[in-house]
């Protein structure tokens with residue numbers, strides 16, 4: 056299988072290309088990567104080009120990984136080919152119409168792709184075959200894990216939930232570290248404490264495979280220090296702030312479609 060990534064030097068496109076090679080799914084020579092500037096220097100054995108049409112001709116699977124605002128300028132046709140878009144807010148119908156193929160998938164990774172831990176939901180147009188789905192799973196699993204979901208509405212919502220990747224946990228980490236430093240902790244110690252706490256939490260939730268709400272309840276029922284912290288955060292509007300943030304992210308995701 057030859058994979059072409061339009062925007063292959065970017066954050067997500069580059070992470071996908073490097074993961075495919077590092078994980079042994081593809082050799083460098085099985086990749087064509089396009090960019091607008093000079094090739095970045097990594098994956099020197101891949102074919103680097105500025106020409107999207109050349110990329111499409113060489114590829115069995117074409118990954119669209121440019122920013123939504125750059126999508127209208129992409130000059131490419133891919134009649135009948137499998138196209139996988141990772142772009143936020145660009146619909147299956149728009150991609151199918153522009154590229155001349157019904158074999159279109161929308162996948163929504165996140166920046167943890169850089170460390171092989173993206174969660175990537177994806178949805179497929181009607182003409183996508185079982186063999187195409189196997190190809191999509193190979194891409195998704197190169198950068199982490201994922202699920203096929205039933206509708207584009209779910210992808211549009213997940214764009215502002217899991218697509219944001221490390222952003223919300225990093226926001227929480229920033230607030231925790233700021234408070235620790237305000238209480239006199241050395242910044243390096245505060246940072247290490249919070250980052251290790253996030254890593255440990257992820258591992259614990261994964262290992263226990265239980266609803267995170269159960270973990271919260273266990274601490275509330277313990278009625279110690281943590282329960283006081285949780286209840287004060289909730290009373291100050293923690294859940295409402297999260298819901299408001301997700302609402303704003305969803306609105307932006309939907310607004311991109313009309314842009």
Ligand SMILES: NC(=O)C1=CN([C@@H]2O[C@H](COP(=O)(O)OP(=O)(O)OC[C@H]3O[C@@H](n4cnc5c(N)ncnc54)[C@H](O)[C@@H]3O)[C@@H](O)[C@H]2O)C=CC1
Nearest residue numbers: 062065066067089090091120121122123125142143164166
């Ligand atoms: N960064 C993230 O956390 C996530 C990004 N996405 C989506 O992935 C897509 C790519 O995002 P990033 O990698 O973050 O952006 P990026 O800006 O890092 O990469 C996009 C790359 O596309 C290149 N490009 C633009 N026009 C081009 C053209 N005509 N031919 C060849 N290359 C071209 C740019 O030079 C750039 O290197 C976006 O549509 C975004 O919505 C989805 C989920 C998460």
Ligand SMILES: O=C(O)[C@@H]1CCC=N1
Nearest residue numbers: 143214215218219220
């Ligand atoms: O913030 C963004 O627009 C990109 C797409 C989804 C997550 N990151």
